Amino acid sequence: MKYAHKPLPAFSGMSRRRLLGSGLAALDALASKNPLHATEAVPQKPEVRLRFSSWLIGLQGDLDQQLDFVEKAGFEAVELRGGVANNRARWARALNGRPLEVSGLDWGHFTDMVSDDAAKRQKSIDSLKYAIEAAHELKAQVLVCVPPRHTAGVKLPDPIATRKILMETLTPLAGMAAEAGTSIGIEAVRRSSVNCLHTLVEVAGFIRESKCEGLSLVADFCIMMEEETNQTGAVLSGGKYIKQVHLSSRKRTLPGEEKEDEAQFLEGFRGLKMIGYNGFCSFECGKANYQDGVLKSMAFLRDVWARA
Incomplete structure (x- = not known):
């Protein structure tokens, strides 16, 4: 990326203090334009708000009772997982007449898509195509997908080759997703679990390299706390591509239950406000005590959001 260079200011008569201040301001301006820190100019937008989505794992009762709880708790959407594509008619009936949106469908990981077994690759591609159809029917905004996993029993190519295969394979699928009104959301995952991204x-x-409208980014606070040096900078680097956010502490407990949560979520929420993020923030944590603790966690996050 090339930047237009402005003429340097005349420094005659300028004090050393003013000169230093001018230099620091210029460095700040340059950092804000650095593509490693932000995908585009990111002025804070006052209209953004915190929108919660919930998974149903850890909730009590049958499906209708779980959805009743989600509605009453103040969630605006649900993130569905567990073979949703094969049960989409059931989900469509359950959600019919409810104000809940579908923030995302959890599809799985790309491991088989980069396998040296042609049959596995084709099965993975067909599965994702089917999930795109389900996302279209359920009006799901994102298909949450994870990079190839080390532990899935498949010998993976090196990271550069993996990335190249994914680029070639996902480009046509992303076109299908865009036409279906959804996106293939790639979740950044810790390096101990996956071999790239x-x-x-x-x-x-x-x-950005793919130039595909149907690809998006899923930002997970648990992963960010481990992989990123600063949550604000991380969010700015994701910028407009972030279409789904996962909420969790570093230990996958509910936000607010760990000592470092306040500082980490303040940083991350500050970044989300700066990019004007109006997508959903979906809980992905605390299976054991989820229903008992989620209302307290929502209150914690609303307070942090207001101060970010």
Whole structure:
């Protein structure tokens, strides 16, 4: 990327203090334009608000009772997982007449898509195509997908080759997703679990290079706390490509239950406000005590959001 250079100011008669201040201001301005820190100019937008989505794991009762709880708790959407594509008619009936949106469908990981077994690759592609159809029917905004996993029993190519295969394979699928009104959301995942695309800037770069409207980025606070050095900078590096956010502490407990949560969510929420993020923030944590603790966690997050 090339930047237009402005003439240097005349420094005659300028004090050393003013000169230093001018230099620091220029460095701040340059950092805000650095593509490693932000995908575009990111002025804070006052209209953004915190919109919660919930998974149903850890909730009591049958499906209708779970959805009743989600509505009464103040969630605006649900993130569906667990073979949703094969049960989409059931989900469509359950959600019919409810004000809940579908923030995302949890599809799985790309491991088989980069396998040296042609049959596995084709099965993975067909599965994602089917999930795109389900997302269209349920009006799901994102298909949450994870990079190839080390532990899935498949011998993976090196990270560069993996990235190349994914680029070639996902480009036509992303076109299908865009036409269906959804996106393939690539979640940045810790390097101990997957062999590429560990940080938000890496996923954003992959999407930018693909030039595909149907690819998006899923930002997970648990992963960000481990992989990123600063949550605000991480979110700015993801920028406009972030279409889904997962909420969790570093230990996958409910936000607000760990000592570092306040500082980490303040940083991350500040970044989300700066990019004007109006997508959903979906809980992905605390299976054991989710229903008992989620209302307290929502109150904690609303307070942090207001101060971010």
